[in-house]
Structure formats: C-alpha cells, structure tokens
Amino acid sequence: MQDILAILRILDQMYPKAKCSLDFKNPLELLVATVLSAQCTDERVNQVTKNLFKKYQAAADYANGPLNELEEDIRPTGFFRNKAKSLKNCGAALVKKYKGEVPNSLEELVKLPGIGRKTANVILGTAFNTPGIVVDTHVGRITQRIGLTRQRDPVKIEFDLMELIPKEKWTVFSHQLIQHGRKICTARKPKCPDCPLLEHCDHGQVTAGS
Ligand code: SF4
Incomplete structure (x- = not known):
C-alpha cells in the first residue's frame, strides 16, 4: 500500500505552484x-x-x-x-x-x-475553488504506474483517487501530476532514476530492479 501522504508531500515540494496553465478570466x-x-x-x-x-x-x-x-x-x-x-x-x-x-x-x-x-x-x-480530481491522460497514466489505482476507466480512477486523497488536495494533486507527466513521468519514457517518487512507485521499483 502506497504512503499517499508521503507522495503528496513530495509533489508539494516538486511542484509548489502547480496550477492550470490555460489562460482565462472567468x-x-x-x-x-x-x-x-x-x-x-x-x-x-x-x-x-x-x-x-x-x-x-x-x-x-x-x-x-x-x-x-x-x-x-x-x-x-x-x-x-x-x-x-x-x-x-x-x-x-x-x-x-x-x-x-x-x-x-x-x-x-x-x-x-x-x-x-x-x-x-x-x-x-x-x-469555482471547489475540489475536483481531473483524470486526464497524465493523471490516469501516473496513478496507474505508482499503483494508486488498477482501473483503466477515467471515472473509476477518479473514484479510487477520491477515496485516497484528502479532498482539499484534489485540485492541486491533479495539476501537480499533469506537470509531472509533462516533465518526468512521460508517456513514452519515464525518467524513473531521476524521479523523487521512485521509492513510492510500483512501476519505478520494477524498472529499478530489472
Ligand atoms: S518512478 Fe517512474 S513511473 Fe513512477 S512516477 Fe516516477 S517517473 Fe513515473
């Protein structure tokens, strides 16, 4: 079982200012x-x-x-x-x-x-500042790799994550994983040796041991 609080702490350190990168005024x-x-x-x-x-x-x-x-x-x-x-x-x-x-x-x-x-x-x-977990391609892929969900369907992944993650972190967690997916845990070639989440990640542990 993953230590979700440790994972959230690491993400906060890595991406303290994570937010939506779309421009909008309303x-x-x-x-x-x-x-x-x-x-x-x-x-x-x-x-x-x-x-x-x-x-x-x-x-x-x-x-x-x-x-x-x-x-x-x-x-x-x-x-x-x-x-x-x-x-x-x-x-x-x-x-x-x-x-x-x-x-x-x-x-x-x-x-x-x-x-x-x-x-x-x-x-x-x-x-609206109302917590919501956004399961896009990055969030789906990374939470599967870490081992936070075994689901493939985005809605089922969202419900698994809602159980695990404190509600006040739902929005920022989504933005942090989107950044992580763009920078380190990319779809084609995740940079596991450089990833601070390595010790908490199923996929990272398997690749580190192989
Ligand atoms: S250890 Fe590898 S697979 Fe796991 S989150 Fe980091 S980059 Fe992704």
Whole structure:
C-alpha cells in the first residue's frame, strides 16, 4: 500500500505552484479553453483564445454566431468541427437554462453538451475553488504506474483517487501530476532514476530492479 501522504508531500515540494496553465478570466472562458484543449497543447489553446475571447464574450455569442465562422476561429486547436459544435450547443444550453452563466456543480456541468467529468472537474477546481480530481491522460497514466489505482476507466480512477486523497488536495494533486507527466513521468519514457517518487512507485521499483 502506497504512503499517499508521503507522495503528496513530495509533489508539494516538486511542484509548489502547480496550477492550470490555460489562460482565462472567468468560468465561461475556462470552459471554452478546456473544451479546446482536447488533443491540443495548452500553449496553442492560449494562442487561439487570445483573439477568440475578444470576439466571443458571452455564452450567447457562441450560441448565436455562425457555426462555420466559429470553426475557422478555433481551427488551429484541431478537431475544430466537433469542438465548434460542442461550444455552440453548450452556449445555447447556458443561455436557455442558466441565463448565460456557467453553473457551479458537477451534476449541472456534466449535463451540458460536450462537457464530461474531466472538463467539469477542471471548471470546478479552477474557476469555482471547489475540489475536483481531473483524470486526464497524465493523471490516469501516473496513478496507474505508482499503483494508486488498477482501473483503466477515467471515472473509476477518479473514484479510487477520491477515496485516497484528502479532498482539499484534489485540485492541486491533479495539476501537480499533469506537470509531472509533462516533465518526468512521460508517456513514452519515464525518467524513473531521476524521479523523487521512485521509492513510492510500483512501476519505478520494477524498472529499478530489472
Ligand atoms: S518512478 Fe517512474 S513511473 Fe513512477 S512516477 Fe516516477 S517517473 Fe513515473
């Protein structure tokens, strides 16, 4: 059984300032940036949203603007047709049900078009200061490697982690693992000999002993 408090302490030392790297000024902008970040780097999303957020300032702007124009505006983020459709439908739902505001509960967020648990937890943790564990590709991979979960499905991983990790650490833990996944525990070649989590990690122990 992993010493979760030791793991959290090490992550705090390694990534004391871990936070969301998407640029945003309000919950709507974060929602849009998070939708755009699927299969795209945060840097590219930030480049695109710099102009996008000047043009689209309210949920109604996404709902009412022409779809083909929105597609062109977000094209560099990839999968732009699906993303534009999600943003347009989501904007319409926000206008219809929430007077254009982004709701602040998981139950309401996941009912919006194009918003899954991952995006909802990003919005909750980062825009509303409500703890949420974001299971993206980095968080899923690293928690499996360490041995904090045996699940493969992101929602099941999220529930395993919610049992293990104190609630007040849910949001920062997600950001810390995302940074760790980018810098050290990369998908293709984790740098286990350089990793301060080595002694607490199943995968690291196996590779160190082989
Ligand atoms: S020891 Fe290796 S596998 Fe484990 S968290 Fe560190 S880099 Fe990843």
